[in-house]
């Protein structure tokens with residue numbers, strides 16, 4: 001077999017390979033799935049690398065960076081396939097800054113944070129918002145509000161909790177409190193977090209279902225295979241609440257929720273007690289505006305809430321949803337229409353979407 005035959009065969013093999021289109025498209029979704037190496041340069045890359053697309057006859061594919069190195073290739077200096085993906089490295093930087101904000105007495109300034117991360121203030125601001133959905137300042141405000149919520153159930157008085165959460169002027173706190181807690185601080189302390197939660201576990205066509213409600217409304221609809229794990233999940237989510245099971249008066253609610261899960265198109269008339277950060281609440285509200293039988297992508301939801309960069313944070317809010325089906329996170333799919341993940345299992349997501357499509 002002569003050399004031009006070898007080249008033609010190699011090119012044909014690469015062009016047939018399902019990984020080749022991802023190389024041509026520099027598809028970041030393929031990063032981590034495989035690496036490609038270029039025989040002429042001796043370098044290997046991630047699929048998303050910005051380097052010039054190699055000729056197909058020069059390409060070989062590897063499952064891992066280690067496999068590419070074993071085959072004698074060295075890591076590209078541009079896409080650094082030997083390091084964790086850029087988005088993970090950035091996430092680690094942002095996570096570190098989040099811890100810094102949480103531990104600081106007074107919220108650090110943008111310039112202090114940028115100095116810590118070794119980035120420009122502008123770049124840091126953009127990066128932080130892309131990963132958390134919030135600016136560093138809004139994040140500091142949100143964490144302080146969380147400390148306050150926790151403090152109001154643990155501290156002796158509202159005033160003490162206000163100071164423990166880092167508010168130095170309680171006048172300012174009271175101005176902010178209604179927005180943060182959705183009610184006044186005293187009422188929150190009296191009822192909110194330590195309230196009673198009634199729950200029941202039943203079966204529906206999707207498996208085990210746990211329905212829970214506070215005095216304000218449904219606060220959890222959890223789906224799964226194992227009723228015990230559902231109960232543990234409820235305990236984790238409402239660690240401060242008194243959980244009360246087997247209340248006969250609650251059966252009617254469970255029946256309505258099960259009926260709703262079987263046929264989401266009929267709607268749910270029960271009140272919801274939706275608990276989450278301000279950002280999560282905006283995402284969940286946007287999800288509730290997707291009609292049964294329709295879907296939206298994570299980036300569409302990010303656009304609808306006015307934060308097109310916050311796609312990852314939107315996905316995070318979907319994963320944190322405690323009210324399956326009632327907050328229809330199952331109607332969020334990838335941009336290409338594929339299902340992606342679901343807090344309660346992709347099989348359940350598919351079943352729900354099929355059900356709604358047929359409704």
Ligand SMILES: [Zn+2]
Pocket residue numbers: 044045046049050051076077078079080
């Ligand atoms: Zn590269």
